[in-house]
Amino acid sequence: MKIGGTPTQTDFHEAISARSDRWYSACLKITRNPDLAADAVQDALLNAWNKRHQFQSSARLDTWIHSIAVNAALGLLRKSKPGIFEPLDTDVESNTVRPERAWEEHELESELARSLGGLTEIERVCFVLKHLEQWRVKEIAAELKLNEGRIKQAIFRAVKKLRMSMQSMKREIDG
Amino acid sequence: MDKKLDKLIAAHEADIHAAPAHVVQQWHSAIDEAAALERGRVPAPAPRWHPTSFFWGMAVTAALAIGIGIGFFVTDGNGPPAGSQGPMVASTTPQSEIVPAAFTRGLQVHLRDSRQQIASLDQGADRTTLVLQLIEQNRMFETAADQNNAPKLARVLRAFEPILLQLAATDIAPEDAEALRAQLAFELNVMLTKLASESSDDSQTT
Numbered sequence: 001m002k003i004g005g006t007p008t009q010t011d012f013h014e015a016i017s018a019r020s021d022r023w024y025s026a027c028l029k030i031t032r033n034p035d036l037a038a039d040a041v042q043d044a045l046l047n048a049w050n051k052r053h054q055f056q057s058s059a060r061l062d063t064w065i066h067s068i069a070v071n072a073a074l075g076l077l078r079k080s081k082p083g084i085f086e087p088l089d090t091d092v093e094s095n096t097v098r099p100e101r102a103w104e105e106h107e108l109e110s111e112l113a114r115s116l117g118g119l120t121e122i123e124r125v126c127f128v129l130k131h132l133e134q135w136r137v138k139e140i141a142a143e144l145k146l147n148e149g150r151i152k153q154a155i156f157r158a159v160k161k162l163r164m165s166m167q168s169m170k171r172e173i174d175g
Numbered sequence: 176m177d178k179k180l181d182k183l184i185a186a187h188e189a190d191i192h193a194a195p196a197h198v199v200q201q202w203h204s205a206i207d208e209a210a211a212l213e214r215g216r217v218p219a220p221a222p223r224w225h226p227t228s229f230f231w232g233m234a235v236t237a238a239l240a241i242g243i244g245i246g247f248f249v250t251d252g253n254g255p256p257a258g259s260q261g262p263m264v265a266s267t268t269p270q271s272e273i274v275p276a277a278f279t280r281g282l283q284v285h286l287r288d289s290r291q292q293i294a295s296l297d298q299g300a301d302r303t304t305l306v307l308q309l310i311e312q313n314r315m316f317e318t319a320a321d322q323n324n325a326p327k328l329a330r331v332l333r334a335f336e337p338i339l340l341q342l343a344a345t346d347i348a349p350e351d352a353e354a355l356r357a358q359l360a361f362e363l364n365v366m367l368t369k370l371a372s373e374s375s376d377d378s379q380t381t
Binding site for chain 1: 179186187188190191192193195199201202203205208209217326330333337
């Protein structure tokens with residue numbers, strides 16, 4: 001995988017062949033929408049291509065594109081559902097699956113992906129950014145324009161819900 | 176960090192969804208197109224008065240102004256009040272897009288014009304210049320569609336751009352250009368038919 005120097009067209013093709021499933025997966029976990037995830041990766045690739053001369057010599061091309069894709073996914077999610085990260089008056093725990101989710105879950109097959117669908121938007125995005133993308137709470141708070149306390153609360157609730165769904169998955173397998 | 180959480184995170188990290196093959200192919204093509212466009216970049220054309228571009232420039236500007244104006248008017252008049260905290264049905268359910276009629280008409284004009292111009296494209300720098308103009312107009316309509324709360328329409332318009340970019344490349348083989356023109360003509364026809372049937376449905380229901 002390319003490390004350092006200005007990446008060439010071939011480097012991009014190699015990165016797509018080797019890592020695009022990971023970029024797409026990360027974007028899919030954030031957006032839960034295959035079209036938005038695909039758009040996010042494409043936007044990231046074109047962005048990276050246009051800015052390839054700024055590519056840091058110590059970085060890996062695929063991780064650089066990955067981080068641009070995650071940001072693009074957050075941008076597209078925000079654009080498609082304005083105000084989704086805005087705090088509500090009563091930020092209560094909810095287990096309700098909304099109609100759009102039911103549709104999305106039908107499209108996504110894995111049990112784990114389905115368990116992410118049981119989270120609210122903010123819980124899911126915070127969980128993915130913190131635990132799968134290794135962002136700091138401070139960075140997530142800055143990106144989502146929320147205070148750190150709310151981010152920690154969302155991550156805590158996400159983990160709690162995901163543990164519960166994993167337990168029920170395990171029971172189904174064992175039983 | 177406890178072991179259970181580690182396990183949970185590891186399971187999610189390992190849960191990779193393969194991107195559909197045609198989408199991966201599209202990403203490869205996007206890089207090729209961007210590279211080709213860069214290699215074959217032509218200098219900006221000297222401004223010249225052309226009756227067609229002048230007319231369409233005016234038409235595009237007028238349609239955008241009306242479309243965006245109606246979009247703002249509709250949002251201001253019927254949207255939720257600022258600071259509304261409750262869940263909004265429009266943003267949480269898959270919705271059919273209600274696009275202002277003036278915007279749809281402007282878009283139809285743009286698509287018809289694009290179809291006509293693509294059908295009569297020549298080879299060479301003129302073709303590149305013309306296609307780049309079409310891309311610019313397409314982007315304006317895409318922005319306007321977003322502003323008019325029509326994300327699906329914006330997405331369809333965005334999908335035209337990679338094909339147009341391929342067509343704009345100066346080093347494209349004539350047979351490839353012909354195939355792209357045929358593909359664009361087909362896509363434009365489909366979209367025009369869809370827009371025409373939707374606007375006739377609207378007029379029947381109103």
